[in-house]
Amino acid sequence: MKVFKCLIADDEPIARQILENYCKDIPYLELISSCKNAFEVMEELQKHEIDILFLDINMPKLSGISLLKTLTNPPNVIITSAYSEYAIEGFELAVVDYLLKPFSIERFLQAVMKVKNKYSNTVVEIKKEKKTPTSIFVKSDKKIVKINFDSINYIEAYGNYVKIFSESMILTQQTLSDFLEKLPENFIRIHKSYAINLDELKSIEGNLVMISENEKLPIGKSYKKLLIDKIEQNIR
Secondary structure, rough: OOEEEEEEEEOOHHHHHHHHHHHOOOOOOOEEEEEEEHHHHHHHHHOOHHHHHEEOOOOOOOHHHHHHOOOOOOEEEEEEOHHHHHHHHHHHHHEEEEEOOOOOOHHHHHHHHOOOOHHHHHHHHHHOOOOOOOOEEEEEEEEEEEEEHOHHHOOEEOOEEEEOOOOOEEOOOOOHHHHHHHOOOOEEEEEOOOOEEEHHOOOOOOOOOEEEOOEEEEOOOHHHHHHHHHHHHHHH
């Protein structure tokens, strides 16, 4: 669970105390500092990465609105004010919420949840955009070669090397076990020396798998059940 680092800015001690208590009551809020004026806020923002700023408007020397206008990369701002007339200007500055004093912890939580949901939606979008790899790069003969997963027919162990049988045979220095960990689930080990791409499997005859009419590979006794189970899962 993400913990949101918070900063309070209010010149009234009682108002700061209320906000501090509210922050303590919510487990995913971490209060970094409680400031009396805008200049203390600017100093804290230089020292810490803040997720949420609870910002009062009427503060000495520099108001909350004026402070907000000076910030080039502000955190999520929740305004806390006794004056409603600044609400439109606050939202024009892209604040998350505007809490009118006095406010309950329920109203405070509603504002915090807007930030929490905003973060959750961003994480979902990032996950959606993340594409599944379709290829791998390997070192071979002083070169780095890109191999598409769907072009690999099978892999053969060769000491501390593996032979990758694709459009051509590629030799790279790593064990079969290590190489298999980098491949998608449709690659399965069928023998201590062989692993195949299930998409290329034509048939099973006894203890042999047919990769093509001219390519037959042995199935190890301890690997056959795993192979059959994997095939049955794909049939379903």
